[in-house]
Amino acid sequence: MKPSLLTGAALIFTLVGTAHASDLPYYKLTIKNHVYQPSELKVPAGIKFKLLVRNEDATPEEFESTDFNREKIVLPNGTITIFVGPLRAGNYRFFGDFHQATAQGRLIAE
Numbered sequence: 001m002k003p004s005l006l007t008g009a010a011l012i013f014t015l016v017g018t019a020h021a022s023d024l025p026y027y028k029l030t031i032k033n034h035v036y037q038p039s040e041l042k043v044p045a046g047i048k049f050k051l052l053v054r055n056e057d058a059t060p061e062e063f064e065s066t067d068f069n070r071e072k073i074v075l076p077n078g079t080i081t082i083f084v085g086p087l088r089a090g091n092y093r094f095f096g097d098f099h100q101a102t103a104q105g106r107l108i109a110e
Helices: 004-022
Strands: 026-032 035-037 040-043 049-055 061-065 070-074 078-084 089-097 103-109
Touching: 026 040, 049 070, 070 078
Parallel strands: 026 049, 040 103
Antiparallel strands: 026 035, 049 078, 061 070, 061 089, 089 103
């Protein structure tokens, strides 16, 4: 295949993937005083979605969930995007690895 065709094909796949990711529903979590707000978040079962996590604290936090296998650092006053799902109906625990005593929450997939 000619290099220009490969480049064109790669561009098309990239644009299609980007458009798809932007169409996903999203849900917001905030970390403030080392606590997730809200601590329980209802999300749809069977659908992929984005979780936007904003850290309003002056220290970093590590968003972590062993239930849906995600782990990502959230810098102070920063926001991260985590792609989740699709999840089966049920409860999925998440926590702040740096402040486990207070930064606790769960997703409730319905």
